Amino acid sequence: MGLIDWIMGKMNFQSSTSSFELLNDEGDGQLTLGDTLFKNDVIRACIRPKANAIGKLKVTHVRENNRECKINPDPWIYNVLQEPNPFMSRQLLLEKMVTQLDLNSNAFAFIKRNDFGYPTAIFPIPCTKVEVLENNQGLILLKFTFKTKNVLILPYSDIIHLRKDFNSNDLFGTPPYDPLLPLLEVIDSVDDSIVNNVSNNRFMNWLLNFKEVLDQDDLIKNTNEFVNNYMKYTGDGVKAGFSEPTYTLQQVPASNYAPEPQRTNDAIRRILMFFNTNENIVQSTFNEDQWNAYNEAVINPLVIQLNNEFTRKFFTPAERKNGNRIVFEASNLEFASIATKLAFSIMVERASLTPNEWRSLMGIGPIQRGDVPLLKTDTAPIDQKERDREFELRVEREKKREEEIEKCRQECLEECKQFKEFCMEQQKKLLEKPETDDKNS
Numbered sequence: 001m002g003l004i005d006w007i008m009g010k011m012n013f014q015s016s017t018s019s020f021e022l023l024n025d026e027g028d029g030q031l032t033l034g035d036t037l038f039k040n041d042v043i044r045a046c047i048r049p050k051a052n053a054i055g056k057l058k059v060t061h062v063r064e065n066n067r068e069c070k071i072n073p074d075p076w077i078y079n080v081l082q083e084p085n086p087f088m089s090r091q092l093l094l095e096k097m098v099t100q101l102d103l104n105s106n107a108f109a110f111i112k113r114n115d116f117g118y119p120t121a122i123f124p125i126p127c128t129k130v131e132v133l134e135n136n137q138g139l140i141l142l143k144f145t146f147k148t149k150n151v152l153i154l155p156y157s158d159i160i161h162l163r164k165d166f167n168s169n170d171l172f173g174t175p176p177y178d179p180l181l182p183l184l185e186v187i188d189s190v191d192d193s194i195v196n197n198v199s200n201n202r203f204m205n206w207l208l209n210f211k212e213v214l215d216q217d218d219l220i221k222n223t224n225e226f227v228n229n230y231m232k233y234t235g236d237g238v239k240a241g242f243s244e245p246t247y248t249l250q251q252v253p254a255s256n257y258a259p260e261p262q263r264t265n266d267a268i269r270r271i272l273m274f275f276n277t278n279e280n281i282v283q284s285t286f287n288e289d290q291w292n293a294y295n296e297a298v299i300n301p302l303v304i305q306l307n308n309e310f311t312r313k314f315f316t317p318a319e320r321k322n323g324n325r326i327v328f329e330a331s332n333l334e335f336a337s338i339a340t341k342l343a344f345s346i347m348v349e350r351a352s353l354t355p356n357e358w359r360s361l362m363g364i365g366p367i368q369r370g371d372v373p374l375l376k377t378d379t380a381p382i383d384q385k386e387r388d389r390e391f392e393l394r395v396e397r398e399k400k401r402e403e404e405i406e407k408c409r410q411e412c413l414e415e416c417k418q419f420k421e422f423c424m425e426q427q428k429k430l431l432e433k434p435e436t437d438d439k440n441s
Contacts, residue, residue: 032128033177034103040184042268043103045282046275051098053299055091057306058329065323076118077314081326084122096124097162098302102275105173106130107162108144110154111313119314122160125152132156132171160309162302179274186267288340295330303330351375 037043061077063070072078084093093109101107108125129145133153140156163173214222272278276298280286286294310326341361347353356370 030129031104031106031175033175033181034100037103037176037180037184038099040187042187042271043180043184046272046277047099047102049277049281049284049294050102050275050298050302051095053295053330054098054302054306055095057094057303059090059310060327060329061324062327063322063324076120080119080122086121088124093122093124094306096126097160100124100126101162101164101302103176105163105165105175108142109160111158111160113158125154125159127152130172158313160313162305162309176274180271183267183271187264190264299330303328348374 038047059081061072061074061081063073082090084090088096097107097109108127108130110123110125111119112121112123114120125144127144127146131143131145133141133143135141141153142156142159144152144154146152165174165176166172167174272282277294278290280290281294306328307326310328311320311324314326315324344353344358344361348355348358351373354371354373356366359366359370
């Protein structure tokens with residue numbers, strides 16, 4: 001079974017389909033020149049920083065509504081986002097899609113679902129041609145043609161479609177071939193002229209000046225004998241030549257001509273501008289401010305498109321209304337200076353960052369209980385502080401209860417003492433009364 005059959009399973013949309021007419025369809029959906037662009041070192045150098053930055057994005061499934069706020073609540077979605085298919089990780093999937101996006105202004109990935117409609121895998125689709133179709137039920141489909149001439153028809157509702165330069169076509173981005181190919185021709189022409197110049201100067205060139213007039217055959221014969229005897233290396237060591245009276249030798253000086261570098265530099269600069277980058281980003285010599293500018297102009301817009309497209313294709317409208325969404329998180333502090341990263345330690349004290357989040361910015365591994373926020377300068381975690389506060393309140397209640405019991409006990413003792421004294425006084429009075437009565441009698 002081929003890879004296409006393995007991806008599709010039992011699905012088959014190739015029957016009962018017809019072409020779907022778009023309002024504006026400039027272009028035939030050909031994406032065949034992306035490989036030509038990728039062969040150029042300047043194009044590849046422009047794409048690589050963007051692909052690497054997108055590949056390092058963290059992705060989570062968030063469900064947030066009035067009743068709950070959960071991170072990665074469904075294990076099947078979490079597994080698909082972390083391991084999209086058996087052949088690549090999330091990082092490689094994103095890098096491949098970004099590369100296809102920059103080369104063709106379109107990138108496609110198919111969401112494979114099980115019989116219950118849950119996503120089980122994500123496969124990128126590096127096609128050479130794409131067409132829009134419609135079946136009898138009104139379902140919009142995309143017909144992909146590959147280099148091997150294999151054809152794959154998939155529903156557009158299960159296609160993650162990234163695009164840029166979205167202008168002339170109603171569904172697809174405008175490929176970058178027209179502005180880039182003339183620039184590449186300039187660079188390739190300069191490179192070819194340099195290669196040819198170097199190849200021609202590998203050997204010394206000689207001019208044979210014959211002293212007598214010879215016919216064409218004799219000229220060729222004498223020239224070939226000179227080349228075979230003295231211009232070819234045979235491994236025999238140093239060769240010695242001798243002077244022929246029929247001709248004299250004249251060495252032709254080597255040509256050091258090189259094309260004007262300004263033409264190449266102008267073409268490279270225009271290619272860098274086309275990809276919204278510069279030499280510092282390409283050569284990894286940027287500083288913090290330069291990376292932040294590149295991140296805001298290039299990375300963040302693509303992150304927003306990834307969030308919207310994955311959320312739209314992963315969940316139904318009812319699920320999205322319930323607060324389900326896919327979030328790609330990009331940290332533009334990765335290339336910040338140490339002073340900037342250390343300044344964020346105050347956010348840990350204010351519970352805006354967890355200790356592990358701050359440690360990840362510093363390039364340090366996580367610690368136990370590092371995912372629990374801290375509150376201000378108190379080093380105790382919030383949940384531990386709540387438990388300590390409950391314990392203190394319980395101790396205070398017990399202490400107050402004991403004080404009330406002790407107070408009640410003291411009051412009882414005091415009342416008992418007073419009652420005892422009263423009884424003793426009454427008894428004493430009773431004992432003294434008979435003696436008084438006897439005297440009176």
